[in-house]
Amino acid sequence: MTDAVAEQDKRRTGSSPDSPAAPAPQGELLRSARFRVEREGHWRRLDELVVRAEKAGPASLSYDETRELATTYRQAMNSLSVARDISLDRALLDYLETLCARAYLVVYAPQESIGGLTGRLLSIGIPQAVRRSALPLLIGFLAMVLGAVAGYVLFTGDPGWFYTFVPPDLADMRTPEASVDYLRSTIYGNDFDAAETLAAFSSYLFSHNTRIAILIFSLGIFLALPSFALTFYNGLVLGAFFGMFAVKGLGYDVFAWLSIHGVTELAAICIACAGGARLGLAVLLPGQRTRRDALREQAHDAVKLVILAALMLVAAAFIEGFLRQLVQDPKMRLAIGWGIGALWLAWLLLAGRSDEKQANEARGGSAP
């Protein structure tokens, strides 16, 4: 590559004012112009390949073309390196800079395949992330439980608290003044008949709950306090709601009614809060790292937690939309709700164990 550069130029400094419009003989070209003429074909070829790879992904290139991409990429990088030293042609430099930047992205930052990704996430990524997040999970569940206990205690002390905690559109007609019979009818009532209505209802709930979960998670970055507060508030609503039924002697029925979907749904909210707590803890207690590094590292597990929360919310929405109305027996409701809860737990505790050892060993080897 550098022979053209190393070649000594014997001509004296001065212009060669022959008409530049006519193709000048090779010897009359500037060295940098000759450099360009010799290599332009390779660059154009690389340009073509890069454009195709950008449009349709590197998978659209054939075996030979991929090899060609690698070769022409190295040639272009080489040219760029040389051109920076020998050429003052701005057009050439700009072209090579951008071409090499684009080719670099195609060669070193290609797209991840989406297929294997999902499988890996479900079988290994999420369960391991959960097992690594004991403290944040404790914070998440603690927020919910404390909220529920506080809500219950406050409500039994003064039913007026109910109106403070529970937003009117959620409570609907279910207020402390409602009769026992009416409250019972909301638990066992079957006012949703058509399956289509159920689907609509469950998609609404899913969309609503997921948004809350995402909010709880992403607010965690503000030192985890908003996540904790929101989850605590959810707990307050739950406690007051439960208390309202409990004082009317419907405690067991409402527990079963809440269990069937609530085990999954409330756990999902707590897990989203745990994800937020991981972010908040990274900002609060970054340890030896800078806050930004800590945040980036913690975000890996935090994001997996929130994906898990979203999955659980999808499941919860289906259960809530269909099963809650279709299954009326409280025992069945309890069995289904806690049974599904046990399945979640089994998945999260047992999946991806064998890879974990290897991962830990690898990490132990590389980490300082």
Place this chain on the structure above:
Amino acid sequence: MSRRVRDRKRLEGYLPPEGVPISFSIASIGARFGAQVLDIALTYGFIILLVYAMVTTGALPIEAMFALIMLCVFLIRVPYYILAELVWNGRTVGKRIVGIRVINAEGRRLTPHQIVARNLMKEVELFTPVTMVFTVDAMSGLGVLLTLVWVLAVLIVPLANRRRQRLGDMVAGTIVVDNPRNVLLPDLALSLPAQGSVPHVFDFLPAHLDIYGRFELQTLEKVLRDPVRGEEPPDFGQISRTIIRKIGYADPVRPGQERAFLNAFYRAQREHLETLRLFGNRREDKFHSAPGS
């Protein structure tokens, strides 16, 4: 990682395994805002079209329609951005139109984790504050204050750091850069037509070429290229008179031959400076001979 600023653009440098440093220019706040607005307009436009189509055709029962719309309204928020950036390797539709893309700040592959993380934060940085701004009428004084602080905090972050990262970018370790676009313009030393009526010989002495440096040469190159449409063609007479005066060129340049003179000067100057470069003398600009430089 080298950090340079060139042409008022912020650059982020990488060193690939080939050992040749390359750089990307950080996308401007305006471009990112534009891409976001386009994305929002496109997604919500899609919902409106969908509703309109379903209402006019009446193909679906009302409950199914409601379910579908609820699902779509959910999907066009965070999931749309995640999917689009996964499928198009860091470019949503809006980003494609504006010509920017997301890359890994370390210069490696953009991982799905990063895409998910940066877009989840969008909920806190964009959707929730915007919703709150729209409902600001119904809020108490504290609520308004909270909204204001929130919006300000979210806006200040990308303005306050050099790489214009928003919170989501920091969490994910990504940056948004201009998608490089390349056009190979012709080499001026080859393609310049002789515009004088008679081919004229201009001779330059080494003393003539010792005045200017790289910056002046490349400025001249810019001027000599065909002007961008809509811009006024430069006044070659004025430019050549200035150059003649500065370099002390003695031979006469007849009116009408200024362009040919400039072409010849560009060529000679470039050859001179490139030769000097080969011997390690890099003249960045005309102040190269000033004391202390």
